[in-house]
Amino acid sequence: MELLVREAQPDDAEAIVGIINPIIEAGLYTAFDTPFTVEAERKYILDLPQRGLFHVAVRRHDQKIVGFQSMEPFATYTHAFDHVGVLGTYVDLSYRRQGIAMRLFELTFEAARRRGYEKIFTYVRADNQAALGTYLNQGFQIIGTARRQAKINGKYVDEIIIERLL
Numbered sequence: 001m002e003l004l005v006r007e008a009q010p011d012d013a014e015a016i017v018g019i020i021n022p023i024i025e026a027g028l029y030t031a032f033d034t035p036f037t038v039e040a041e042r043k044y045i046l047d048l049p050q051r052g053l054f055h056v057a058v059r060r061h062d063q064k065i066v067g068f069q070s071m072e073p074f075a076t077y078t079h080a081f082d083h084v085g086v087l088g089t090y091v092d093l094s095y096r097r098q099g100i101a102m103r104l105f106e107l108t109f110e111a112a113r114r115r116g117y118e119k120i121f122t123y124v125r126a127d128n129q130a131a132l133g134t135y136l137n138q139g140f141q142i143i144g145t146a147r148r149q150a151k152i153n154g155k156y157v158d159e160i161i162i163e164r165l166l
């Protein structure tokens with residue numbers, strides 16, 4: 001699939017929600033449990049923190065958004081973590097395993113270094129082998145397991161903590 005990866009714009013909100021909400025509703029992949037509204041997503045893009053990154057992957061032939069990746073500083077209550085970002089990656093469930101995440105990582109890593117990030121620290125549900133495989137393929141390492149970290153539909157789920165130095 002020929003892709004263009006670019007920064008998200010407020011008008012991308014509807015397409016982004018069209019990707020993330022089915023992922024949330026499936027209940028299998030993410031700790032998010034409440035679907036996003038288009039208005040909330042648009043506001044999130046408009047109010048993105050100064051060091052926030054938000055990239056979309058667009059299929060070239062019809063301009064359809066097929067995936068996105070966003071990153072924010074790990075914490076804002078201290079400058080001690082300014083060099084650490086937390087990342088999320090979401091690809092349309094119909095277009096998985098076609099290299100879309102891989103393309104998003106390329107731009108995000110480059111943009112993150114430019115913004116002064118030195119490492120990415122994030123979490124993946126222990127039952128989400130696709131996400132874990134994707135991050136390990138991008139050079140992330142497992143640093144531990146947070147047991148019973150999420151409770152989704154009444155069921156505990158462990159979270160795998162991963163990191164990658166940039």
Ligand SMILES: CC(C)(COP(=O)(O)OP(=O)(O)OC[C@H]1O[C@@H](n2cnc3c(N)ncnc32)[C@H](O)[C@@H]1OP(=O)(O)O)[C@@H](O)C(=O)NCCC(=O)NCCS
Binds near residue numbers: 088089101129131
């Ligand atoms: C995880 C996710 C983002 C991967 O996106 P993708 O576009 O399908 O990934 P890619 O096609 O770029 O895969 C790149 C590499 O990652 C690894 N990978 C991807 N999916 C995998 C899977 N199901 N099992 C094992 N490894 C996998 C492979 O090494 C793959 O390379 P290959 O296809 O040449 O073997 C996608 O499955 C998704 O959006 N899932 C639902 C949301 C989610 O779980 N997000 C993560 C929450 S933090």
